[in-house]
Amino acid sequence: MLLAQLLDRAGTGVWAAACVLYFTFVIGLDAGQVGLLLGASGVAGIAGSPLAGHLADRFPVRSLLIGAHLLRLGTLCLMLVVTDFALLLLVVAVTHLGDRGAKTLEMLFATRVAGDRRATYQALSRSSANAGYALGAGLAAIGLAVGTRGAYQVLILADALSFLVVAALVWRTKEPRGHGLVVPPAGPADATGPAAAAAPAGRGPWRDRGYLRFVLLDIPMHLDDSILGIGIPLWLVGRTEAPHELIPAFLVVNTVLVVLLQLQVSARVETARQAAGAVALYGVATFACCALLAGAGAGGVWGASAALLAAAVLATAAELVRSVSSWELAVRLAPKEARASYLGVAGMAQSVQKSAGPLLLTGVVMAAGPAGWLALGTAVAGLSLVQRRSSLRRLDRLERLERTPPVPAAFG
Template sequence: MRTSNDGLLAQLRHPPGGRDARLMLAAQGLDRTGTGMWWAASVLYFTYVAHLDARQVGLLLGVAAIAGVAGSPIAGWLAERRSVRRLLIACHLLRLAAMLLLLVCHGFGELLPLVALTSLGDRAAKTLEMLFATRVAGQQRAVYQALFRTIANAGYAVGAGIAAIGIAIGTVGAYQALILVNGLSYVGAALLIRRTGPEAGQTTARAAAAEQTGPNPWRDRGYLLFVLLDVVMNLDDGVLNVGLPLWLIHRTHAPHALVPAFLVINTVMVVLLQMRFSGWAGTPRRAATAVALNGATMLACCLVIAFGTGGGAWTAALAMVLAAMLTTVAELLRSVSSWELAVSLAPEQARASYLGVAGMSQSIEKAAGPLLLTGAVFAAGPAGWLALGAVLTGVGALQRGACLRRLTALRAAAAEPVTAPQEAAVPAN
């Protein structure tokens, strides 16, 4: 364990990308701390401070998720034309403005556009961070992704801990203080990003030229298939955050106090194992294999839930803990493979716009995943979990095959001499 921790600390001191990467990782950690704090307190804030009923809170969060879907492609399109660094600072300032306005806006009609704007800025920022890392870390982007996820999970945990203090106090002033601290996290992140070198986030000349000649991701059926299948593979997020807690509460005899342990298990495993998983799946072909393993792991998780949670309290509790561990393994596999494949399958000269489209997969899953789990899977009981596991296994195998074929085609296209104008848009990988 000491060797693993020493390696992590060494990577944090000297991440791929040098000083710019170090500043960006610090900014991301600060941002995720504030975000974790707001996530933990937002529903209670809307309920007890803004005085919204359950239906209004659900609609508010649903609209926010839909707005977030648009954030990724908008950010990708803009990043082909403007500096990623400046766009990312603008996103943080946009989120800051929305947070501050929450302090003076309380009605449903006033809160709706603010929450939607915050979600749009959040998803846009995540896409821009991916682009920044792709340009700065280069071929070592898998290592950067592992460092980021380690820092992000630690930030979410710290943020949730801070939120717990405010929630325990329970006054309007305490909730408003949480909003202000979250806003300060955006300010701090923007200031750190501003210290990065301008060239780190600049639009390259090749990308600028691609505005007119580069391929369009919305017309690339192969890449759109990858994004569509990636939406399904992101369901491990919904299973961990929605499926397992609700199933434990409503369908098992396990103690309800076990629900917070799911987040603890997830956080600890990601911090300890993300570097190892990223090191193994750091190439495009291994990333494609990781997708198939993700599906198989989720099948194992669904089998545990279907057959292991119908007994007594202790049996159900052990089964739910094992399911949380398997879901986290699937997340570790998916997190590195999804990003690596999104980059590797995209034409280099239009990578920003392609990654903007790829970033939609997580947003769509967050909007539709909970509805699928609570509506279809829960309604069918254990059989619903078995069906979900079978679907995820099949989609994982399909995604692996589709990605390997595209990687082979891209490699073959790169080896061919450019002899016709229409071949100018073929990516070099």
Template sequence: MAHPGLFSQLRNPPGGRDARIMLSAQFLDRTGTGVWNAAEVLYFTVVARLDARSIGLLIGIGAVAGILGSPVAGRLAARNSVRVLLIGCHLLRVVTLCAMLASTRFAVLLPAVAVTFFGDRAAKTLEMLFAADVAGPERAMYQALFRSVANAGFAIGAGIAAIGLAFGTRDAYRMLILLDAFSFIVCSVLVRRVRKTSGAPARVTSQAADTVPTANPWRDPGYLAFVFLDIFMATDDPILNLGLPLWLITRTTAPHALVPAFLALNTVLVVALQMRISAATKSPHDATSAVARYGLIILACCACVAVAPEFGTLFASLALLVATGLQTLAELMRSVSSWELAVALAPDGARPAYLGVAGMSQSIQKSAGPLLLTSVVMVAGPVGWLALGGAVAGLSVLQRRSCLRKLGLRDPDGSLPAIA
């Protein structure tokens, strides 16, 4: 039976009215974030007049603060309404962005940027909790819809930023930051309309609380192993945003105009394939198979990057475009496997705390991934890329086996299931 198309699913997503409102809020959130991502460095350079070292310090400390956002949000969501907390995250970012507009002193920008990153990662964890609750068994489909609207939002946000950046004036840069803040105000209004608050578990009597222990993700070695390995299962992100453009510019004779095509190809393929891949991931076992495929695809992607400089301009261009396609396919595998397993491995009664810890993996990858790629992989040249692909492929197999054991999924003869 043919699966309903994207627009049909968006009109009637898993979770009904509340999910439709939340997807609208997530679209606006990512649109604002797209504006911010495209404009932040130039804003700090042109308006705040900071040097490269200061900007690097701002973003680096912000990334570290973002790592803390996920577990803090998960802990708070175990006792409070996800809706209220998410509104708070949106309004918190409005305040920090307005602080950046009000003052360009480094002493003001540093805490403002740190809290912005913190609120951003906390909001993403709260969105995961909402989706896991409202979409239930159809959470993979909800995730597919979210990925589609998020990519559209990022693209539109980048387009809006491009218009502002074309003017190149200080007022234009300020207007872009103001638009980002306004998007979060609208998001908070939309989230306010959501009826299902979710998050806080049902209260129990003090006697029951004394007899029923609460699962703690920090004392769950299997879950911590999943979170640690999941850091390496997000390698596709720095490959697209940093590795491919820098490799093209510094090691190949491919035209620089090809760099924007990487993001364009990625966006088109995500929109075209996200629903199909998510529809094929119907269970935690399917998600573990996607993890293993992720590693193999990243290995193939890195191999394409490694050989790109060897045979001239045309070959380099084609090799890097193929690498982009493989990176996108890996990204799609990661989007369904990481999400599904983070939820499936978490005990129902402690899901907020567990998903808060799981959210740290992508935050850590965003902080450490670019540094690893530029200071180790690219310095080592083609061998570095092959080593990266091989390491991710090996760790993906380890992740799959670890998850299968924790889920208790085995064949009748006691062996682990084969990759589907």
């Protein structure tokens, strides 16, 4: 699975680095059309996670994951021949829907296979994903340097080929029996256990207010992604004297630190309560990152450069914590017999952030100047404490229910 993920992310990295230029110089779209295209794809992606989770409760995860990869393979090949904007909008939206669905199914499948070692797998997963993105971006740079229509088409085919190979690798991986996630053998208390209390029969994640609260609070716990990829580079260009050549260093810092430290961080977040505690650390790291960005404009060339690099390190530290705590809590706070559908809903947090985060940073935070960064950092830190407290309360409730004696069966 880790090799499959590395290849998947390498292909995704190729497309991510080339898509805007392909739409602009090969298809001939203007900036407004490109923005609409990518915005619509982001909105479509929000539906991918819950749809994947819903299906995973009913069908084998491996089959669904292979189908998602083949769907992306087909839509990418269509991009080679589709030039009409309306059709392209549909193709890109379906591609992103398959992309988000595949990522959720990938984690569901890995969670089944990894079992209680899912925190370790998540760490290895993050490391392989970052290595894949870096590899993909490097391959894309070669094609972009050539700059011809044929070069762009080769990049698209390389991404499509990665999905075909990944589908084959998933097909060769054995899946535990049953659908959805592995459920421990039923015991006498199962009928009144935590799962039954947390999600009554037929209720589902959309009517579980406690779990929906967790997912809602988890959205700002993913803002490190937009801060690192969009906020820091744009702040450097618009509000500091730091050289523009520093921007690629942010990605290098992020990739190197994730590869080197993710396993060590995951080793310290092995239980649900440790994951809840780590959420508060996410808030601290994000606040410190935002405070550095707020002061970066007043530091001159060297001061601004140092502050921005330190902010990138702190954003990466937040990512390291979030990547293990968010998924661990999503799994442990969900009822066992319906984890697939619950985790599909939990996956929406990242998708929503990817759509709304850039707009929040560019339209609100950076427009307000340094005060905007301080307000953002304070808000995320405060919400992280709320998330920690809310998660611990739900864990306490589930543990109390586990200790509740079973209801004797009625005879007569």
